[in-house]
Amino acid sequence: xxxxxxxxxxxxxxxxxxxxNPDVMPAFPITPSTELPQNVANYIANGEMTTExxxxxxxxxxxxxxxxxxxxxxxxxxxxSSAGLAxxxxxLYVAASSRLPIVMAVVNRALTGPxxxxxxxxxxxxxxxxxxxxxxxxxxxxxxxNFLQAYRIAEHKKVMTPVMICQDGFIVSHGVENxxxxxxxxxxxxxxxxxxxxxxxxxxxxVGPYATSPxxxxxxxxxxxxxxxxxxxxxxxAKEFGEISGRNYGLYEGYCLEDADYVIVAIGSxxxxxxxxxxxxxxxxxxxxxxxxxxxxxxxxEELTDALKNAKAIAIMDxxxxxxxxxxxxxxxxxAALFAAKSKxxxxxxxxGLNGRDYxxxxxxxxxxxxxxxxxxxxxxxxxxxxxxxxx
Amino acid sequence: xxxxxxxINENTKWQDLTLGLQVYEPATSRDFMTGEWRVSTPVxxxxxxxxxxxxxxxxxxxxIPVKDGKRLDFDLNxxxxxxxxxxxxxxxxxxxxxxx
Amino acid sequence: MERQLTEIxxxxxxxxxAKTAALLLAxxxxxxxxxVQGFPEYGPERMGAPITAYDRISNSEIRVxxxxxxxxxxxxxxDTLLHTVDVTKGLKKDGAxxxxxxxxxxxxxxxxxxxxxxxxxxxxxxxSMRTLGKYFPNTPLLAAVVKVSGLMSEETFLREMEKSLxxxxxxxLDVLDGNMKALKLALKEVA
Numbered sequence: 001x002x003x004x005x006x007x008x009x010x011x012x013x014x015x016x017x018x019x020x021n022p023d024v025m026p027a028f029p030i031t032p033s034t035e036l037p038q039n040v041a042n043y044i045a046n047g048e049m050t051t052e053x054x055x056x057x058x059x060x061x062x063x064x065x066x067x068x069x070x071x072x073x074x075x076x077x078x079x080x081s082s083a084g085l086a087x088x089x090x091x092l093y094v095a096a097s098s099r100l101p102i103v104m105a106v107v108n109r110a111l112t113g114p115x116x117x118x119x120x121x122x123x124x125x126x127x128x129x130x131x132x133x134x135x136x137x138x139x140x141x142x143x144x145x146n147f148l149q150a151y152r153i154a155e156h157k158k159v160m161t162p163v164m165i166c167q168d169g170f171i172v173s174h175g176v177e178n179x180x181x182x183x184x185x186x187x188x189x190x191x192x193x194x195x196x197x198x199x200x201x202x203x204x205x206x207v208g209p210y211a212t213s214p215x216x217x218x219x220x221x222x223x224x225x226x227x228x229x230x231x232x233x234x235x236x237x238a239k240e241f242g243e244i245s246g247r248n249y250g251l252y253e254g255y256c257l258e259d260a261d262y263v264i265v266a267i268g269s270x271x272x273x274x275x276x277x278x279x280x281x282x283x284x285x286x287x288x289x290x291x292x293x294x295x296x297x298x299x300x301x302e303e304l305t306d307a308l309k310n311a312k313a314i315a316i317m318d319x320x321x322x323x324x325x326x327x328x329x330x331x332x333x334x335x336a337a338l339f340a341a342k343s344k345x346x347x348x349x350x351x352x353g354l355n356g357r358d359y360x361x362x363x364x365x366x367x368x369x370x371x372x373x374x375x376x377x378x379x380x381x382x383x384x385x386x387x388x389x390x391x392x
Numbered sequence: 393x394x395x396x397x398x399x400i401n402e403n404t405k406w407q408d409l410t411l412g413l414q415v416y417e418p419a420t421s422r423d424f425m426t427g428e429w430r431v432s433t434p435v436x437x438x439x440x441x442x443x444x445x446x447x448x449x450x451x452x453x454x455x456i457p458v459k460d461g462k463r464l465d466f467d468l469n470x471x472x473x474x475x476x477x478x479x480x481x482x483x484x485x486x487x488x489x490x491x492x
Numbered sequence: 493m494e495r496q497l498t499e500i501x502x503x504x505x506x507x508x509x510a511k512t513a514a515l516l517l518a519x520x521x522x523x524x525x526x527x528v529q530g531f532p533e534y535g536p537e538r539m540g541a542p543i544t545a546y547d548r549i550s551n552s553e554i555r556v557x558x559x560x561x562x563x564x565x566x567x568x569x570x571d572t573l574l575h576t577v578d579v580t581k582g583l584k585k586d587g588a589x590x591x592x593x594x595x596x597x598x599x600x601x602x603x604x605x606x607x608x609x610x611x612x613x614x615x616x617x618x619x620s621m622r623t624l625g626k627y628f629p630n631t632p633l634l635a636a637v638v639k640v641s642g643l644m645s646e647e648t649f650l651r652e653m654e655k656s657l658x659x660x661x662x663x664x665l666d667v668l669d670g671n672m673k674a675l676k677l678a679l680k681e682v683a
Contacts, residue, residue: 006522099412117534139557160411171557175531176518178553198414206415218406219413225406272555356534360558 002245003181009137009172012144012179013079013105013165014039018049019187020151022103023074023194026054026065028084031117032169033107036079059084063091063102070100071207073199075151077102081169082109085123089130095162096131097223098208101154102162104132105147108268108319109169110355118356119169121267121319125296125329131223133163133230134297138253138271141179142294143167145247148182151191152237158229168269168319170356186244227298234295251300253292254307256282260289261312262371265304265334267293268319270352270359277364288368299333305341313346313371313379314338317388319353327351327385346374349385363388398423421470426453430473432488434466440485450480468492498641499560500547503579504569507539513569513630514545517637521549523652524644529554542577549643565641568592569629571600580607590640590682592616592633597683612640614682623674624667631671632678639679646679 027037043049110120137143238249271292318328327349455471504510518530529548564587571593588610616629
């Protein structure tokens with residue numbers, strides 16, 4: 001019997017952490033992810049977890065300690081947001097290239113500046129090329145479920161790559177909502193024990209050696225293979241998770257997508273708001289739909305373009321500005337994939353929700369109206385991207 | 393696929409590399425004679441040497457073997473000719489000569 | 493009026509517990525089987541700065557993740573906010589506003605910019621001092637908002653609160669008693 005509860009996104013992920021009870025957690029607090037190490041520390045103090053908590057002096061140290069612990073063969077986790085993630089940057093690459101399956105809870109918050117603590121995807125999107133797998137959640141339930149699936153993906157022999165489990169700062173992390181939890185025993189059996197093939201405590205070995213140019217390129221190609229293989233593994237793990245939870249996950253989620261002429265593609269909590277807009281517009285007979293990207297790394301280019309093959313007009317929405325003059329990273333990568341797939345759909349690139357700017361049902365409806373317009377009249381400015389709710 | 397460092401070389405395909413380039417054996421330096429990079433070589437004058445062993449502590453490449461509390465002549469397999477031992481020696485017992 | 497979805501906006505000042513009150517309301521609604529969403533909107537994170545918190549309470553799954561612009565109910569935790577914050581903005585006419593104040597309703601009405609819906613006041617300080625001997629405005633406010641919104645019957649509310657408070661204060665049963673008294677008195681006093 002599963003357990004009905006109400007929890008914030010942070011509480012939900014901390015609960016998943018408790019149920020998995022990894023060996024080591026080095027962490028440094030930062031809003032809005034502070035509750036994660038805080039709750040874990042409480043669980044440990046109350047004797048509900050046996051994780052070794054390492055209070056470090058910075059996020060750079062948190063990731064460094066995570067790398068050391070994971071290389072020693074310990075199942076390791078950490079959590080951070082925004083500037084904390086930025087401060088880990090150097091070590092993110094070391095973790096990924098050393099093929100250490102660390103799991104990190106990222107609570108998405110804007111990078112400075114302007115100085116702002118609210119939701120944006122600029123932090124994890126900035127780390128999109130660090131070699132980590134990235135999985136995003138729409139709500140607290142998905143953040144919890146994704147975290148439970150993370151170690152199975154990261155530690156899979158074919159993958160051996162660290163994973164970020166991302167949720168929207170404040171909107172999900174601090175919003176209390178209904179959630180269905182799994183029993184401890186079920187989680188324990190599903191996640192299983194971590195038995196790395198090699199580890200510093202077990203073997204005589206060296207981690208992270210210098211590679212001269214005759215080796216480095218092959219090393220990076222071999223590293224990429226772990227991420228490439230993750231696509232199948234994510235689906236396998238999701239299928240097994242569906243069997244124990246009744247909740248099904250893929251690389252993406254389609255909502256009213258199959259027959260939709262006009263599609264919003266987005267990541268995170270905005271997708272729930274978009275679903276409400278879709279329900280209202282469908283009642284008016286509008287063929288609108290949503291493609292929610294769950295997995296951003298590896299980027300499921302074939303699957304996403306296939307899911308969009310019937311769309312006439314597509315709005316690709318980023319909660320991050322990449323100052324590329326081409327919109328955000330999702331827009332850039334999905335546009336490129338649509339071109340490769342020889343899509344004839346009109347594409348509208350949109351940046352929204354920066355620095356926690358609210359995204360409302362009305363905003364989604366406006367986007368669908370704009371899609372209808374470009375499907376009919378063509379996109380007069382295909383190189384331009386637009387903002388939602390910008391005063392101009 | 394061989395996992396020993398000796399069998400990984402500049403012809404190895406990416407598929408045959410170890411996970412994260414991890415090395416699964418100790419003392420792989422024995423297979424790589426980095427002393428070959430040396431352009432100048434330390435020379436010990438046994439007459440001046442007082443066996444204080446300061447040079448042993450300073451040598452970054454473990455190229456000064458010690459036996460029964462006394463240093464022996466240089467093991468040049470890994471000596472890169474940095475000359476730190478020359479500076480460390482209080483008795484001017486070590487000098488550098490050009491070449492190997 | 494039975495609503496499928498009830499949306500409530502809270503106005504308070506940092507440190508006064510408006511967020512906590514919003515979460516308490518979500519808790520008690522969850523306890524009777526509702527789908528809930530309780531969340532704060534963070535501005536400057538400083539004690540005394542105006543803050544907003546929200547509740548959505550629904551009979552079906554809640555997917556929307558935006559703030560609430562047209563609430564059914566507004567709760568004002570600190571009446572000094574009436575001078576600086578447009579508390580009735582977007583508030584539905586068939587809804588109501590509940591204000592925690594020591595002032596009379598007559599003194600409050602002119603500050604509400606001609607809001608046409610129902611106006612309720614509660615002196616949470618007085619209720620709290622009389623029952624708990626200390627100023628904890630959340631408990632009386634929670635009772636008042638439940639009554640004003642009609643989210644559940646008074647009996648259901650008191651039963652659920654006793655259950656949760658009994659768990660929370662299982663080592664301090666006198667505190668439980670004071671809190672239950674505060675809830676009951678607030679249900680009577682709100683008008």
